[in-house]
Amino acid sequence: MTAEDHPGPPRSLYVHLPFCRRRCAYCDFAIAVSGSDLQDRYLEALLRELLFVSRSGAVGQPLETIHLGGGTPSLLGPTRLGRLMEALAAGFSWAEGCEVTLEANPEEVSPAATRDWARMGINRASLGIQSLSNPTLRWLGRGHDAAQGLKALGWLRESGIPQVSCDLMSAIPGQSTGAFLDGLDRVLRFQPDHLSCYELTLEPGTTTRRLVDSGRCRQVAEAVALEQLRSARARLPAAGLTRYEVSNYSRPGCESRHNLNYWKGGTYLALGAGAHGFLGGPAASALGLPAGCARGVRYWHYRDAATYVRVVGQGSTGIRSSEQLDDSQLGLERLALGLRLTQGVKVGEERLLAASRRLAAHGWLEVEGERVRATPEGMEILERLTLELVAA
Ligand code: SF4
Numbered sequence: 001m002t003a004e005d006h007p008g009p010p011r012s013l014y015v016h017l018p019f020c021r022r023r024c025a026y027c028d029f030a031i032a033v034s035g036s037d038l039q040d041r042y043l044e045a046l047l048r049e050l051l052f053v054s055r056s057g058a059v060g061q062p063l064e065t066i067h068l069g070g071g072t073p074s075l076l077g078p079t080r081l082g083r084l085m086e087a088l089a090a091g092f093s094w095a096e097g098c099e100v101t102l103e104a105n106p107e108e109v110s111p112a113a114t115r116d117w118a119r120m121g122i123n124r125a126s127l128g129i130q131s132l133s134n135p136t137l138r139w140l141g142r143g144h145d146a147a148q149g150l151k152a153l154g155w156l157r158e159s160g161i162p163q164v165s166c167d168l169m170s171a172i173p174g175q176s177t178g179a180f181l182d183g184l185d186r187v188l189r190f191q192p193d194h195l196s197c198y199e200l201t202l203e204p205g206t207t208t209r210r211l212v213d214s215g216r217c218r219q220v221a222e223a224v225a226l227e228q229l230r231s232a233r234a235r236l237p238a239a240g241l242t243r244y245e246v247s248n249y250s251r252p253g254c255e256s257r258h259n260l261n262y263w264k265g266g267t268y269l270a271l272g273a274g275a276h277g278f279l280g281g282p283a284a285s286a287l288g289l290p291a292g293c294a295r296g297v298r299y300w301h302y303r304d305a306a307t308y309v310r311v312v313g314q315g316s317t318g319i320r321s322s323e324q325l326d327d328s329q330l331g332l333e334r335l336a337l338g339l340r341l342t343q344g345v346k347v348g349e350e351r352l353l354a355a356s357r358r359l360a361a362h363g364w365l366e367v368e369g370e371r372v373r374a375t376p377e378g379m380e381i382l383e384r385l386t387l388e389l390v391a392a
Pocket residue numbers: 019020021022023024027028029031070071072105128
C-alpha cells in the first residue's frame with residue numbers, strides 16, 4: 001500500500017432499503033418481498049441505527065455521497081422516503097454538492113414521484129431498465145415492460161433531477177445481440193448522463209441459474225457476450241458516454257462518485273439489513289467494532305430484514321460481524337478494485353509492478369511509473385489478470 005491509500009474518515013454513506021414487489025429471476029441480493037407493515041418497522045429500525053451512527057463520532061467529515069440502494073428504494077413511497085431524507089439531513093452534515101442517489105425501478109416512477117424525489121434532495125436517479133425486449137423482461141422476472149421503462153426514463157429526464165443513470169444488461173439468454181443493441185440505442189435517445197452495462201451473471205440459487213442448469217435455456221456463448229459488450233463500447237462514445245470503469249460509462253463529471261469511492265478503496269458507512277461498510281480503525285472503534293491495530297475494518301449487517309428489525313429493537317446496531325484487514329489484504333483489495341477503473345491504480349510494491357510489466361508485454365496492462373491500468377483487451381479478462389497479479 002502507498003501512503004495515499006491510508007483509510008481516512010468516511011465521507012460516503014450507503015443505506016440499504018431491501019423491499020421489492022417480487023424477486024427477479026436472476027437476483028440473489030438481500031431483499032424482502034413483503035407488505036407495508038415490515039416496511040414501517042424496518043424504517044423505524046433504520047432510523048434508530050442512523051441516530052446511533054450519527055452520534056457515534058464515526059463521521060468526522062461532511063458526507064460527499066449518500067446512496068439509497070436496494071432492493072427497490074423507490075418502493076418506499078414519499079412519506080417513508082421523506083422521513084428517511086429528513087433524518088439523514090438532521091443526523092449528518094452534507095458537503096456542498098453532496099451526491100444523493102436513489103435507485104428506482106420503472107414501476108414506481110411517475111411525474112409526481114420524480115417531483116417528490118427532486119424536492120427531497122435526490123440529485124441522482126439510477127433506473128433499472130435492464131432490457132427493452134418484452135420477452136426478455138418477462139424471462140428476467142421484471143415487473144415492467146419496455147414501454148414503462150422508456151416512459152420512466154422520459155419522466156426522470158424531465159423531472160429536474162440533475163443526473164439520470166440507467167442499468168442495462170447484456171448476455172441475457174434468449175436476447176439476441178440485435179435486440180440488445182436496439183434497446184441500447186433507444187435508451188441513448190434519452191441522453192442519459194450515465195450508463196451501467198453489466199453482463200447477466202447466473203448466481204447460484206437463482207431461477208435463471210436453475211433454468212440454464214436444467215437445460216431449459218441456453219447460456220449465452222462467450223463469443224456472443226463479448227460481441228455485445230464490444231458493440232456497446234463502440235457505440236457509447238458517440239452518445240457522449242466515456243467508459244471509466246469496466247461496466248460504467250458517463251458524461252464528463254457525471255461518474256458515480258459513490259461507486260468511485262468504493263473502487264478507489266475509500267471508506268464508507270453502511271446502514272440497514274445486509275449492508276456492508278468499510279472504515280479505518282478510529283471510525284470502526286467509534287461504532288464499537290474491534291479494530292486493534294488494523295488499517296481497515298469491514299463490517300456487515302444481518303442480511304434478513306425481519307432479523308435486522310428484531311436485533312435493532314433489542315438495542316443492537318444491526319451489525320452482525322466485522323473483519324480486520326491488514327496492509328497486505330487492503331493492498332490486494334485496492335489492486336483488484338482499482339484495476340476496474342480505466343484510470344488504473346497506483347501500485348507501490350515492486351513485486352506487483354514486475355508482474356504487471358510481464359502482463360503488459362501481452363497487451364493486457366499498461367504500466368506508467370507506479371500506475372497500472374488495464375487495456376480494453378485486459379478489461380475483458382480482468383478477473384484472470386487480477387488473480388495472476390495477486391499470485392505473483
Ligand atoms: S428489483 Fe433489483 S433488488 Fe429487487 S428483486 Fe429485482 S433485481 Fe433484485
